[in-house]
Amino acid sequence: MALPTTSTAAAAGRRHCHRLLALPMLLLVPSCLVLLAEASRIPTTLDGPFPPATRAFDRALRRGSDDVPLTDPRLAPRAQPPAPEQIALAASADADSLWVSWVTGRAQVGSNLTPLDPAAVHSEVWYGECSATAAGNAAYSYPYVATGSSEVYSQLYPYTGLLNYTSGAIHHVRLRGLRPATRYYYRCGDSSLPGGLSDERSFTTLPAAGAGSYPRRIAVVGDLGLTGNSTATVDHLAQNDPSLVLMVGDMTYANQYLSTGGKGVPCFSCSFPNAPIRESYQPRWDGWGRFMEPITSKIPLMVIEGNHEIEPQGHGGEVTFASYLARFAVPSKESGSNTKFYYSFNAGGIHFIMLGAYVDYNHTGAQYSWLEKDLQRVDRRVTPWVVAAWHPPWYNSYSSHYQEFECMRQEMEDLLYRHRVDIVFSGHMTLGNAPHQVITILKLVGFAI
Numbered sequence: 001m002a003l004p005t006t007s008t009a010a011a012a013g014r015r016h017c018h019r020l021l022a023l024p025m026l027l028l029v030p031s032c033l034v035l036l037a038e039a040s041r042i043p044t045t046l047d048g049p050f051p052p053a054t055r056a057f058d059r060a061l062r063r064g065s066d067d068v069p070l071t072d073p074r075l076a077p078r079a080q081p082p083a084p085e086q087i088a089l090a091a092s093a094d095a096d097s098l099w100v101s102w103v104t105g106r107a108q109v110g111s112n113l114t115p116l117d118p119a120a121v122h123s124e125v126w127y128g129e130c131s132a133t134a135a136g137n138a139a140y141s142y143p144y145v146a147t148g149s150s151e152v153y154s155q156l157y158p159y160t161g162l163l164n165y166t167s168g169a170i171h172h173v174r175l176r177g178l179r180p181a182t183r184y185y186y187r188c189g190d191s192s193l194p195g196g197l198s199d200e201r202s203f204t205t206l207p208a209a210g211a212g213s214y215p216r217r218i219a220v221v222g223d224l225g226l227t228g229n230s231t232a233t234v235d236h237l238a239q240n241d242p243s244l245v246l247m248v249g250d251m252t253y254a255n256q257y258l259s260t261g262g263k264g265v266p267c268f269s270c271s272f273p274n275a276p277i278r279e280s281y282q283p284r285w286d287g288w289g290r291f292m293e294p295i296t297s298k299i300p301l302m303v304i305e306g307n308h309e310i311e312p313q314g315h316g317g318e319v320t321f322a323s324y325l326a327r328f329a330v331p332s333k334e335s336g337s338n339t340k341f342y343y344s345f346n347a348g349g350i351h352f353i354m355l356g357a358y359v360d361y362n363h364t365g366a367q368y369s370w371l372e373k374d375l376q377r378v379d380r381r382v383t384p385w386v387v388a389a390w391h392p393p394w395y396n397s398y399s400s401h402y403q404e405f406e407c408m409r410q411e412m413e414d415l416l417y418r419h420r421v422d423i424v425f426s427g428h429m430t431l432g433n434a435p436h437q438v439i440t441i442l443k444l445v446g447f448a449i
């Protein structure tokens with residue numbers, strides 16, 4: 001979507017904003033936010049409430065699509081160990097810091113597995129404002145190096161017929177002292193190992209927090225999956241070259257690959273009649289990481305957990321979210337939450353709040369207390385817009401998931417109203433019966449009191 005630049009654009013923006021209360025679409029670019037950067041008088045929540053409007057659903061979108069097989073070149077490893085793969089960026093709480101994540105080593109699937117030693121490969125990011133390829137592509141050509149840590153997770157199903165999984169080493173490094181709105185070049189990996197560093201990549205930091213300073217484009221995607229439809233979505237996303245990607249949960253659908261995936265078993269309970277728990281096929285996560293790498297290695301991806309990330313493991317399913325927690329870096333400590341299930345960050349003049357719908361959201365709980373403090377800290381002179389996102393919508397007129405999170409709404413909505421949160425994004429609503437449908441409703445709700 002191109003940015004209008006005239007006062008006509010501002011008027012169009014006002015009209016568009018009024019229409020955003022229930023907007024079914026694949027959505028790239030919340031138009032209000034984009035237009036905000038260039039309009040002098042956009043309605044605020046104080047001008048509302050605005051009448052809701054709904055765009056007619058395109059029934060052609062009801063068609064599902066098959067899973068992309070792991071043999072597809074886009075899902076296959078593009079680097080051999082010890083070289084990094086599945087490289088991904090995430091914003092920190094502010095533009096002067098950024099996370100770089102990647103995977104080394106090979107995941108294993110089977111019955112008797114030996115997890116990798118995560119400390120066997122170092123976690124380094126070499127970076128600077130100038131490309132080092134002209135200097136022989138050597139790590140020491142960059143003026144800065146940051147180090148971090150790595151971890152390995154396992155997804156265990158100690159039941160006959162179900163296979164266990166243990167991941168490659170997942171590395172997370174936080175870069176600090178970056179200049180906002182500046183292009184950086186980097187290589188990640190372990191410089192002490194032959195072939196241990198990635199090729200050079202680059203990213204542009206977000207603009208510093210401040211009124212009148214906004215990311216050029218923001219993509220918001222939910223319920224993505226790893227299907228033919230997903231590839232169309234990601235292609236569309238890449239063509240629009242956003243500065244930031246918000247991923248509002250349900251990322252890979254690895255948890256239902258063996259029961260509904262086009263290339264998995266057609267019937268999980270038929271294939272595993274005695275399985276006491278539904279297996280999540282974790283290699284789909286690795287395929288998804290490779291599939292997304294062309295985007296995520298240059299654009300920050302901000303995730304929040306959805307129901308498909310729960311992935312309960314064996315022993316009664318008491319271990320959950322193992323993949324989500326291990327694979328993604330988010331600014332949890334930087335934003336004072338100390339859990340990856342909810343956090344916040346600034347992107348120019350927008351304060352983003354990512355909430356967890358699958359952890360405690362009661363008004364007596366830790367998340368509510370953190371949210372209250374986070375909202376109190378917002379300075380509207382610095383971040384005039386406050387945007388919140390979580391996976392399942394509080395308002396839903398569709399039969400599926402109807403009022404599923406009414407309790408969360410009752411606990412938290414008043415707090416968001418009181419602090420005049422401007423826009424909410426959610427996913428979860430995959431219209432129709434087709435699994436792996438990636439085009440979803442993302443609600444943009446202008447809170448108004």
Ligand SMILES: [Fe+2]
Pocket residue numbers: 250306307308391427428429
């Ligand atoms: Fe969902």
